[in-house]
Amino acid sequence: MRSNNGWRRVRGIGAPIVVVAALMAGPGLAAAAPTPAAAPVALPTAPAADPPPVAPLPAAKPVDPKVERExxxxxxxxxxxANAAQASSPDPLKLVAVSWTGPTPDLIELRSRLANGAFGPWTRVDPVDSERDGVRAKVASSEPVWVADSREVQVRAVDDGAPATSRMALTSIDPATSTNDTSARAASVSPGLPKLVTRAQWGADEKLMTWPPQFTPTVRAVTIHHTAGTNAYTAAESAAIVRGIYAYHAKTLGWGDIGYNVLVDRFGTVFEGRKGGLERSVIAAHAGGFNRETFGIGMMGDFTSVALPAAQLEATARLAAYxxxxxxxxxxxxxxxxSTxxxxxKYAAGRQVTLPTVFAHRDVGATECPGNTGIRSMPAIRDRTAALxxxxxxxxxxxxxxAQRALLGEPSVVESATGQGARVTRFSLSNGSVYWSSATGAWSVVGEINKRYDLVGAATSPVGLPRTDELTTPDRRGRYNHFVTGSIxxxxxxxxxxxxxxxLDAWARAGWERSTYGYPRSDQYAVSGGVRQxxxxxxxxxxxxxxxxxxx
Incomplete structure (x- = not known):
């Protein structure tokens, strides 16, 4: 059946098909008359799912951190x-980590000399509590600890009641300084979704990134961590700490990148972590066994006994909500x-575990992360995330x-704004996307038609936004979507x-694909005096x- 204006009436949804080719858009073409638009739908203001705004900072000069054995x-x-060993350096030690040979000691402690000349209290350091899937860490090592400008660090260890310090070694990571270190916080704090300090802005040396982005079909949960170490850092030191953790994870542990998807300092500043884009479902190395289908937020600091700062809690919840x-x-x-x-x-490979959608690292890992006060903050993080x-x-x-979950699979790229005042979400199956605008409603585009639609510019293409799902032609040979100003x-x-x-108008009058012309086999292209298809x-x-x- 045809409608009075020449467009085919829509009649249900079929399975997706797959093929691809290049497209050249022909300029200056008159628009085909659309059918009446679907009734406007009110899109809720939440969630704020567009890519996080980027802090107004230039790219920093990449810094290659110096990693040394002390x-x-x-x-x-x-x-x-007693039972201590000491590393002394003419230069500030900045970020340090303890490694060891043999079994993991029952207790490892570290302290550094403070600016007043005295050593600070002994602080327990924990073994690295995560791993990259299928990659064993190069060394048995602790979480890194920020000691700022201290030049003297002491280490001691006990295993089964006996001294084990002789099996310890100390690694220092000097993240150096970068041009944006002192301005990152001021440029990132905002009342809405925190502005992101990108890898380029915090000075990531991408030569250290040897683990190309890997993607999982979707993200089902957010994992909350603390980075351990210290809470006594300044806003100007946060970017340096991130660079140090990056070098430690990428080089010392051999992961090839930083393990967290994103990090949040105690001032609420947000730092991009694992490469690949926050809007996509990127596999990181933040929760061994559960790195897939999760999004790891590393709260910078040790929340074993110190309360989580309000700014850090708010930024963490906003990221989880995003x-x-x-x-x-x-x-x-x-x-x-x-579990993998x-x-x-905590769980063997293949074990299925039911978890809160916002859960703590200790729920799945052999760790105390994110600390006891961090755990007590989980209900507040979860409630604030839900409210947002x-x-x-x-x-x-x-x-x-x-309605089309069997066809589309799971959402894999967060809903975001696109051209023509529309919004779009991309899905894990059938190369599928769903576009929505108040004028057209929500429609899916899948398979090779979606590939072609992307190639021509999607929502900003000459055919505009979709106004049908993909349908089967009456002769059953083909598939099509109608758009506001054309069809594919x-x-x-x-x-x-x-x-x-x-x-399109002439083809429709002749009988569409059942006409003497058959199906299109090219885009429109310029010829003398006009355009041809x-x-x-x-x-x-x-x-x-x-x-x-x-x-x-």
Whole structure:
């Protein structure tokens, strides 16, 4: 059946098809008359799922942190230096970590000389509590500790009641300084979604990044961590700490990148972590056994006994809301994840575990992370995240996804703004996307038609936004989507091509794909005096001087 204005009436949804080719958009074509638009749908203001705003900072000069093994010798005499070894350096030691041979000691402690000349209190340091899937760390080592400008660090260890300091070694990581270190916080703090300090802005040396981005189909949960170490850092030192952790994870542990997807300092400044984009579902190395389908937020500091600062809690919740809300996950719900196993996981490979959608690292790992006060903050983080996400039930993109979940799979890129005042979410199956605008409603584009749509510019392309799902042609040979100012048709023999403007009108009058022309097999391209489009059995030329379409 045809509608009065020449457009085919829509009649249901079929399976996706796959093929691809290049497209050249023809300028200056008249638009085909659209069918009446779907009734406007009110899109809720939550979640704030667009890519996080970037801090207004230039790219910093990349800094290659210096990683060195420090010699351990006799400690400076003091009443509590028994069983200790000391590293002394003419230069500030900045970030340090303890490594060892043999079994992991029962207790490892570290302290550094303070600016007043005295040594600070002994502080327990924990073994690295995560791992990259399938990659064993190069050394048995602790979480890194920020000692700022201290030039003397003491280490001691006990195993089964006996001294084990002789098996210890100390690594120092000097992250050096970068041009944005003192300005990162001022440029990133905002009342809404915190502005992101990108890898380029915090001075990441991408030569250290030897683990190309890997992607998982979706993110189902957010994992909350603390980085351990110290809480006594300044805003100007935060970027340097991030660079140090990056070098430690990438080089010393051999992961090839930083393990957290994102880090938040105690002032609420947000730093991009694992390379690959926060809006995508990137596999990191933050929760061994559960690195897939999770998003790891590392709260910078030790929250064993120190309360979580309000600014850090708020930024953490906003990031969790950005990720979960943009993928239509309820922050107060539970989800089921499957462990991939590993030495730091509490669960063997293949074990299915039901977890809160916002959970603590210790829920899945052999660790105390994110500390006892961090654990006590989890309900507040979860509640604030849920308040920021708001009511997902009225979201039209989510509604379309749930109706076509078997076809689309799971959301893999957070919902975000796109051209024509629309929003879009990309999904894990069928090369699928759902577009929504108040004028058109929510419609899916999948398979090779979606590939072609992307190539021509998607929402900003000459065909505009979709106004149908993908449908099967009456002759059953092909598939098509109608768009605001055109259509895209596909068959296995011809590929996927857009048709629009006067050529579309002429093709429709002739009988669409069942006409003597058949299906399109090219995009429109410029010829002398107009534009041409080739079909299976002939071509149509639009003469821009006479506004007539003729067959050639």
């Amino acid at each position: 010699a351990l010798g006799a400690p400076a005499p003091s009443p509590d230096s 990720k979960l809300g943009g993928l239509y996950r309820d922050p107060r719900a539970t989800t089921t994840l499957t 196993g590993g030495g730091t996981s 996400v708001g009511d997902l039930s009225t979201n039209p993109v989510r509604t379309k996804w749930l 048709y596909w068959t296995p023999q011809t590929g996927a091509w857009p048709v629009r403007g006067p050529i 080739d079909f299976e059995r002939g071509s149509l030329v639009y003469d821009t001087r006479t506004a007539a379409v003729r067959r050639v």
